[in-house]
Amino acid sequence: MTQRVDLATVMDRLAIDDLITGYAAAVDDSDWTAYRALFTPDGRADYRGSGGIEGPAAEVADWLAETMLLFPVRQHLIVNRRVRIQDLGGYPGDAATVRADYVNPMRFESGGDFVCGGRYTFTLRRADFGWLLGSVVVEEKWRRMDTP
Secondary structure, three states, X not given: OOHHHHHHHHHHHHHHHHHHHHHHHHHHOXXXXXXXXXXXXXXXXXXXXXXXXXXXXXXXXXXXXXXXXXXXXXXXXXXXXXXXXXXXXXXXXXXXXXXXEEEEEEEOOXXXXXXXXXXXXXXXXXXXXXXXXXEEEEEEEEEEEEOO
């Protein structure tokens, strides 16, 4: 590998990390326009693993906008990101996957806490202007609710 290829891979990893962080921020900030913009035109989201729905990202964004009204305070912490960029014989390709764990503390309107954790699996594709999500799949592994 040349230094140029190594630099391109580092830049891809930074851009992918920024995209995943943008996903968390969009959900936490109720920025559903930004959420939709993170996905490819045919992008999909699957929240069935946490009791939600699956479908085109734009439709899932509408569902999230309604569902997240239950939680006026939320904070997605996405950690342990394992990034795999397609390898084209030592050169980075235009596809990637990210597996990452999450902890998601939220607060109900009533003041009670809801905390869950699990794993995201993201697929990504390189677009003309950067990386976009092809899909996100949620696998919730645990949850806890404390009501006032």
